[in-house]
Amino acid sequence: MDDGATEGDVSADRVIAELLDMGFEFDKISQAIGVVGPRRADVLEFVLSDSGNGRRKPSRESQGRHSVSSNAEACSSGRHSVSSNMEARSSDDGNKLANRRRRLKQLSITDHLASNTGCEKGSCGEKAITSYPYLVASNDPGVPISDDMCSALKPESQVLLANSRTESDRRDKISLVLQKHFGFSCVKGFQQEALDAWCAHKDCLVLAATGSGKSLCFQIPALLTAKVVVVISPLISLMHDQCLKLAKHGISACFLGSGQPDSRVEGKAMSGKYKIIYVCPETALRLMEPLKKLAENPGIALFAIDEVHCVSKWGHDFRPDYRKLSVLRENFSSSKLKFLEHDIPLMALTATATIPVRADIIKSLKMSEHTVIVLTSFFRPNLRFTVKHSRTSASAYGKDFRELIDTYSNSRNFMGKKQKALHEINPDSESSSYESPDDTMSDDEDTYVDSTSHVDNNFDKTKVGMPLRNENAENELDVYPGVDDFDVTCGEFLECTQPENFASSSQSNKTSSSSSEIVDQGPTIVYVPTRKQTVELANYLCKTGLRAAAYNAKMPKSHLRQVHEQFHCNALEVVVATIAFGMGIDKSNVRRIIHYGFPQSLEAYYQEAGRAGRDGKLADCTLYCNLMRAPTLLPNKRSGEQTKAAYRMLRDCFHYALNTSVCRARILVKYFGEEFGPDRCHMCDICINGPPQMHDFKEEAVVFMNVLQAQSGQPAEDMGCSSIPRCISGRRRFGEVPNFRVVVSYIREKFPRFATTDRIWWEGLARILEAKGYIHDAAETPRVLIQCPELTEAGLNFLSSQSEEEGLYAYPDAAILLAMNDPKPISTSSEWGRGWADPEIRRQRLAGKKMGRRKRKRHSRNQSTGFTTAKQRLAEILSKRRR
Numbered sequence: 001m002d003d004g005a006t007e008g009d010v011s012a013d014r015v016i017a018e019l020l021d022m023g024f025e026f027d028k029i030s031q032a033i034g035v036v037g038p039r040r041a042d043v044l045e046f047v048l049s050d051s052g053n054g055r056r057k058p059s060r061e062s063q064g065r066h067s068v069s070s071n072a073e074a075c076s077s078g079r080h081s082v083s084s085n086m087e088a089r090s091s092d093d094g095n096k097l098a099n100r101r102r103r104l105k106q107l108s109i110t111d112h113l114a115s116n117t118g119c120e121k122g123s124c125g126e127k128a129i130t131s132y133p134y135l136v137a138s139n140d141p142g143v144p145i146s147d148d149m150c151s152a153l154k155p156e157s158q159v160l161l162a163n164s165r166t167e168s169d170r171r172d173k174i175s176l177v178l179q180k181h182f183g184f185s186c187v188k189g190f191q192q193e194a195l196d197a198w199c200a201h202k203d204c205l206v207l208a209a210t211g212s213g214k215s216l217c218f219q220i221p222a223l224l225t226a227k228v229v230v231v232i233s234p235l236i237s238l239m240h241d242q243c244l245k246l247a248k249h250g251i252s253a254c255f256l257g258s259g260q261p262d263s264r265v266e267g268k269a270m271s272g273k274y275k276i277i278y279v280c281p282e283t284a285l286r287l288m289e290p291l292k293k294l295a296e297n298p299g300i301a302l303f304a305i306d307e308v309h310c311v312s313k314w315g316h317d318f319r320p321d322y323r324k325l326s327v328l329r330e331n332f333s334s335s336k337l338k339f340l341e342h343d344i345p346l347m348a349l350t351a352t353a354t355i356p357v358r359a360d361i362i363k364s365l366k367m368s369e370h371t372v373i374v375l376t377s378f379f380r381p382n383l384r385f386t387v388k389h390s391r392t393s394a395s396a397y398g399k400d401f402r403e404l405i406d407t408y409s410n411s412r413n414f415m416g417k418k419q420k421a422l423h424e425i426n427p428d429s430e431s432s433s434y435e436s437p438d439d440t441m442s443d444d445e446d447t448y449v450d451s452t453s454h455v456d457n458n459f460d461k462t463k464v465g466m467p468l469r470n471e472n473a474e475n476e477l478d479v480y481p482g483v484d485d486f487d488v489t490c491g492e493f494l495e496c497t498q499p500e501n502f503a504s505s506s507q508s509n510k511t512s513s514s515s516s517e518i519v520d521q522g523p524t525i526v527y528v529p530t531r532k533q534t535v536e537l538a539n540y541l542c543k544t545g546l547r548a549a550a551y552n553a554k555m556p557k558s559h560l561r562q563v564h565e566q567f568h569c570n571a572l573e574v575v576v577a578t579i580a581f582g583m584g585i586d587k588s589n590v591r592r593i594i595h596y597g598f599p600q601s602l603e604a605y606y607q608e609a610g611r612a613g614r615d616g617k618l619a620d621c622t623l624y625c626n627l628m629r630a631p632t633l634l635p636n637k638r639s640g641e642q643t644k645a646a647y648r649m650l651r652d653c654f655h656y657a658l659n660t661s662v663c664r665a666r667i668l669v670k671y672f673g674e675e676f677g678p679d680r681c682h683m684c685d686i687c688i689n690g691p692p693q694m695h696d697f698k699e700e701a702v703v704f705m706n707v708l709q710a711q712s713g714q715p716a717e718d719m720g721c722s723s724i725p726r727c728i729s730g731r732r733r734f735g736e737v738p739n740f741r742v743v744v745s746y747i748r749e750k751f752p753r754f755a756t757t758d759r760i761w762w763e764g765l766a767r768i769l770e771a772k773g774y775i776h777d778a779a780e781t782p783r784v785l786i787q788c789p790e791l792t793e794a795g796l797n798f799l800s801s802q803s804e805e806e807g808l809y810a811y812p813d814a815a816i817l818l819a820m821n822d823p824k825p826i827s828t829s830s831e832w833g834r835g836w837a838d839p840e841i842r843r844q845r846l847a848g849k850k851m852g853r854r855k856r857k858r859h860s861r862n863q864s865t866g867f868t869t870a871k872q873r874l875a876e877i878l879s880k881r882r883r
């Protein structure tokens with residue numbers, strides 16, 4: 001539901017709600033409605049163009065004329081309200097609005113092309129789209145692509161693999177098509193392995209690093225036979241990008257999303273007109289029968305399932321429809337389809353599957369028991385991983401993004417000076433075909449200018465946003481992006497008659513020296529957890545002069561496509577996105593991936609970080625996160641088991657961030673089950689800074705573990721015995737549950753020397769003891785932090801066998817270091833509790849601070865019912881023991 005005739009009926013409230021959901025600020029939306037009326041497209045256009053850069057501030061007059069409350073009339077007649085508001089604007093603005101509205105209404109790639117050809121000189125639309133002689137079609141039945149054209153464009157390099165007699169013959173043919181279509185001299189080892197499996201008609205699971213070139217494994221087969229390759233892919237944006245590249249490489253392709261089908265493109269796809277058909281899982285399931293016909297004639301060479309981790313419930317990006325793809329193996333076997341000589345091979349590919357996920361993929365897709373597993377190293381030697389502590393709130397933007405802003409500003413100033421110098425040497429020389437907004441600035445100008453100076457008609461500046469209201473809070477996260485993330489449902493891309501000239505560029509999206517490119521530094525993607533933050537941070541960066549755009553799943557699909565295009569043609573410096581942006585994006589020169597807040601898993605982190613440095617050059621992957629606060633699980637529908645797995649993944653991610661002693665690249669590849677050969681990467685913050693000094697935690701550990709032991713009801717004499725009760729939180733009597741907070745506050749109260757230690761410090765100690773196997777979390781669903789610490793047998797042994805001399809040495813983690821360096825309490829309650837063991841402090845505090853109402857109530861209730869708190873109960877147990 002983007003825009004349309006019914007839009008005028010949409011109430012202002014609904015428009016407000018929708019735009020709030022996208023991350024825009026309430027004030028801005030209501031201001032827009034006041035100016036342009038309640039039509040969604042107009043409001044959207046207003047907030048987009050106004051976007052905090054002062055491009056078009058509403059006149060007082062127009063503001064006075066309309067307000068949200070006075071829009072009842074306008075609501076019933078959106079058209080009227082727009083036209084009357086248009087009068088209040090200049091005709092120039094009116095034209096811009098009309099153009100923008102036209103763009104918002106595009107439903108097809110063709111429309112999109114038509115609008116992009118109008119892009120100003122050298123802009124991305126021209127560069128990325130119109131300069132390539134491929135044809136596109138879409139829902140629009142008016143696009144003239146005849147069947148003759150399709151057949152005429154059949155590549156003459158289409159060698160029948162069946163003719164290859166020997167293995168070397170086959171490999172020669174592979175090299176030939178690789179060189180001809182992609183410009184690469186040889187296939188990589190793992191690509192060859194996957195191709196060998198395909199040639200042997202075997203199913204294959206390809207597990208290879210992000211950016212390693214998995215796509216070629218299923219694209220080459222399309223060039224080696226007369227048959228078609230069907231690729232299942234999770235996002236339109238991903239399918240679109242790949243089709244676009246294939247067309248440039250002289251290979252015809254189409255994509256079929258899950259939206260309204262285009263019978264023409266679909267029909268041609270099912271009759272074998274394209275070498276490669278990209279299809280989303282839903283559509284693949286719908287097209288079972290036509291696919292069977294396709295398998296008969298001209299034949300299906302291969303089913304490739306890209307981003308196959310989406311199959312697994314235990315992966316980071318589960319999509320239920322992926323799981324139903326087992327029908328492919330069931331239906332396309334030689335036993336089911338008698339005309340098949342062999343089963344049609346399945347090739348499943350991903351960069352982010354842990355060992356349990358791999359097993360789940362093979363089982364769920366019912367892949368053959370002879371499935372070949374092609375596994376390469378997950379190590380990306382050019383990625384430099386760093387973790388930085390930050391509150392990751394708006395107040396920290398200035399500090400955290402200073403370096404990024406400086407990087408682009410300096411680079412632009414340098415480029416500006418270089419161009420100016422060139423121009424002075426040769427005034428007739430062709431200047432930049434992209435009208436850089438900065439061209440309007442003098443060299444001496446401060447780079448932190450008001451972003452009004454960056455006006456660019458071609459460039460839809462980022463959106464502005466303000467805090468979402470509380471009632472929208474649960475909607476503000478993109479759990480996972482839907483398939484149809486663009487405003488086009490399908491498209492066809494016919495091969496260029498002349499594949500791209502590889503002498504000049506072996507990668508279609510490689511940064512060239514084209515003057516139209518404004519990102520000298522390579523673009524940056526910043527991942528933030530909420531939609532609101534995409535808008536907020538993008539707006540902040542725009543205000544500092546950067547070319548930034550927000551991207552989240554709730555934004556108009558036309559906008560999302562535009563951001564993709566501008567990102568790919570280097571017109572954007574920064575994209576601030578939720579997880580909706582990222583999967584499979586193959587842009588060679590992304591230099592920085594910044595995660596501003598915890599990702600939900602290391603799989604997601606590695607997948608998103610993998611967008612960086614795909615040209616093999618050095619790239620930075622920096623995670624900013626609040627190390628003093630455990631990350632929270634994003635709401636999603638999960639079974640009990642899935643919740644446990646989700647917490648486990650989040651905990652691994654937290655531990656990765658807190659780590660102070662192990663190379664980060666090592667942790668990441670080990671996470672995917674790989675033994676890391678080089679020992680360390682020599683680049684990450686840990687390798688560069690070295691680990692902190694080891695600390696002897698014995699004294700605190702003994703106290704902590706003794707309290708746990710007392711709490712579990714074990715008499716001191718029993719310390720050596722192995723019968724530690726395996727308690728399950730909730731099954732025990734209240735007070736016997738080993739609650740971490742209760743234990744820590746008890747220690748701080750009873751042991752004056754620990755009175756000022758922070759809870760965060762003890763959380764760190766608990767992690768160390770857990771890693772050593774001395775304690776475990778007895779909670780039914782362990783979360784990120786240890787909730788119910790319980791001694792293990794090894795912990796009991798440690799307590800009973802400890803000698804005076806031996807220490808318990810370990811590296812303090814980042815949270816312990818922060819707590820030690822900055823002993824300020826984190827919460828006011830811990831401040832209040834500090835020094836509580838001292839009777840004088842206690843007396844003063846009780847006298848000075850009135851008990852809160854709730855506390856007082858609870859206190860009096862406990863007094864009357866004889867109910868004891870967990871802490872009191874623990875004290876009782878310990879005092880009994882002492883007696």
Ligand SMILES: Nc1ncnc2c1ncn2[C@@H]1O[C@H](COP(=O)(O)OP(=O)(O)OP(=O)(O)O)[C@@H](O)[C@H]1O
Nearest residue numbers: 184186187188210211212213214215216351584586
């Ligand atoms: N044999 C090869 N030689 C040189 N470059 C290659 C080769 N194969 C692929 N590439 C390049 O590697 C880049 C990444 O390829 P691709 O997008 O297939 O990666 P991927 O493994 O699918 O990554 P992701 O897991 O992030 O989706 C592409 O730009 C491609 O041109």
Ligand SMILES: [Mg+2]
Nearest residue numbers: 214215306584
């Ligand atoms: Mg890929």
